[in-house]
Amino acid sequence: MKEVLTLALLLAGATLHAQEKKAPVNPPDVVETKSGKVKIEHLATLNEPWGMAWLPDGRLLITEKPGRLRIYSQGKLSEPLRGLPKIEYHGQGGLLDVKIDPDFSRTKLVYFSYTEAADQQPNITRDIGDPRLGKFNDYSDAILKGGAVARGRLEGQEVRNIEVIWRQVPKTVGRGHFGGRLLFAPDGTLFITSGERQRSEPAQDLTSNLGKMIRINPDGSIPKTNPFINKKGVRPEIWSYGHRNPLGAAFNPATKQLWIHEMGALHGDELNIPLAGKNYGWPVVSNGNNYDGSPIPAHETKPEFAAPVYYWHPAISPSGLAFYTGSLFKDWSGNALLGSFNSEALVRLTLDGNNVSSEERIWLQRRIREVLQAPDGSVWLLTDYKDGELLRLSPVADR
Numbered sequence: 601m602k603e604v605l606t607l608a609l610l611l612a613g614a615t616l617h618a619q620e621k622k623a624p625v626n627p628p629d630v631v632e633t634k635s636g637k638v639k640i641e642h643l644a645t646l647n648e649p650w651g652m653a654w655l656p657d658g659r660l661l662i663t664e665k666p667g668r669l670r671i672y673s674q675g676k677l678s679e680p681l682r683g684l685p686k687i688e689y690h691g692q693g694g695l696l697d698v699k700i701d702p703d704f705s706r707t708k709l710v711y712f713s714y715t716e717a718a719d720q721q722p723n724i725t726r727d728i729g730d731p732r733l734g735k736f737n738d739y740s741d742a743i744l745k746g747g748a749v750a751r752g753r754l755e756g757q758e759v760r761n762i763e764v765i766w767r768q769v770p771k772t773v774g775r776g777h778f779g780g781r782l783l784f785a786p787d788g789t790l791f792i793t794s795g796e797r798q799r800s801e802p803a804q805d806l807t808s809n810l811g812k813m814i815r816i817n818p819d820g821s822i823p824k825t826n827p828f829i830n831k832k833g834v835r836p837e838i839w840s841y842g843h844r845n846p847l848g849a850a851f852n853p854a855t856k857q858l859w860i861h862e863m864g865a866l867h868g869d870e871l872n873i874p875l876a877g878k879n880y881g882w883p884v885v886s887n888g889n890n891y892d893g894s895p896i897p898a899h900e901t902k903p904e905f906a907a908p909v910y911y912w913h914p915a916i917s918p919s920g921l922a923f924y925t926g927s928l929f930k931d932w933s934g935n936a937l938l939g940s941f942n943s944e945a946l947v948r949l950t951l952d953g954n955n956v957s958s959e960e961r962i963w964l965q966r967r968i969r970e971v972l973q974a975p976d977g978s979v980w981l982l983t984d985y986k987d988g989e990l991l992r993l994s995p996v997a998d999r
């Protein structure tokens with residue numbers, strides 16, 4: 601009987617994993633918002649697009665999770681660029697974010713995050729379960745792997761001289777939560793969001809770099825101003841810890857501070873301002889519960905952990921974050937824009953200092969993976985599907 605139950609659970613997990621979210625058939629091309637009508641233009645179709653970055657000449661780098669990096673320019677997508685390392689594409693893992701060097705015009709360096717398999721694979725057949733993950737336990741994936749960040753020179757249709765500048769430690773089997781967003785700070789250091797690989801506890805373990813905000817120099821060395829640089833037994837690239845799976849990071853231009861959001865478990869998605877050396881509480885505290893329904897103490901009960909500035913219950917499952925600084929959307933100046941899977945929306949937050957004063961969910965009927973402001977002030981989005989979209993949002997002109 602017990603074996604039957606185990607098999608049933610395995611099958612349930614496998615079925616869930618195989619269920620792909622279908623892209624909507626006739627999504628809207630104009631939506632009504634609090635600040636007028638917004639036009640949605642479909643620019644290109646991509647296979648699970650994840651991250652994008654502008655090149656100085658106006659072309660756009662876009663990643664596809666299965667392991668392709670393309671350039672979108674003048675209405676066309678390029679063939680995949682050559683030269684990328686071997687990428688382990690499975691579940692939430694694959695080719696993730698892309699950014700260009702702050703000094704790109706001189707260095708031609710592009711940075712990308714991805715999932716890599718370990719050279720030596722363990723002799724096991726499947727992952728070990730964690731009841732707290734409930735239906736999100738994925739027993740089908742036995743590859744030992746972890747997130748990595750590499751850089752290389754962009755030359756024509758090729759990325760050359762690839763060097764790996766950071767790796768998640770330790771590599772683990774199965775599950776998701778790689779994090780993987782990249783963000784250059786105004787001082788030239790590189791922030792990386794590192795998820796806790798659905799293992800929870802590593803987020804509090806300072807000998808591991810899982811469940812952390814990471815800060816390194818572009819060559820992979822450690823900035824001397826990092827909070828744990830000289831602390832014995834602590835990984836020096838850690839900026840802040842106690843994070844779950846952050847998939848959005850941006851600098852707030854009003855305060856010059858780093859903002860991130862992170863996925864909660866069963867609800868409790870968070871908006872955080874990660875300060876050097878601070879502990880953000882996962883998995884000890886959360887404003888949500890585990891997927892099996894077991895409770896987690898709320899942030900308010902343990903003030904020793906830094907609380908989120910805002911949270912979502914029920915969850916929106918945020919991915920992608922940008923602060924709007926353009927002039928095309930006149931009412932959006934200084935607002936935080938987030939993509940959302942669950943609510944199939946662009947989420948617009950109006951801020952009052954570090955507080956969220958209002959929230960608007962612009963229902964696009966699509967799971968939004970990434971948000972990027974274009975040089976002309978339009979807002980470009982990626983959607984999270986096998987046949988995902990590159991979208992351009994702009995205001996419908998007054999008549």
Ligand SMILES: [Ca+2]
Pocket residue numbers: 842870880881882885886906907908
């Ligand atoms: Ca937290």
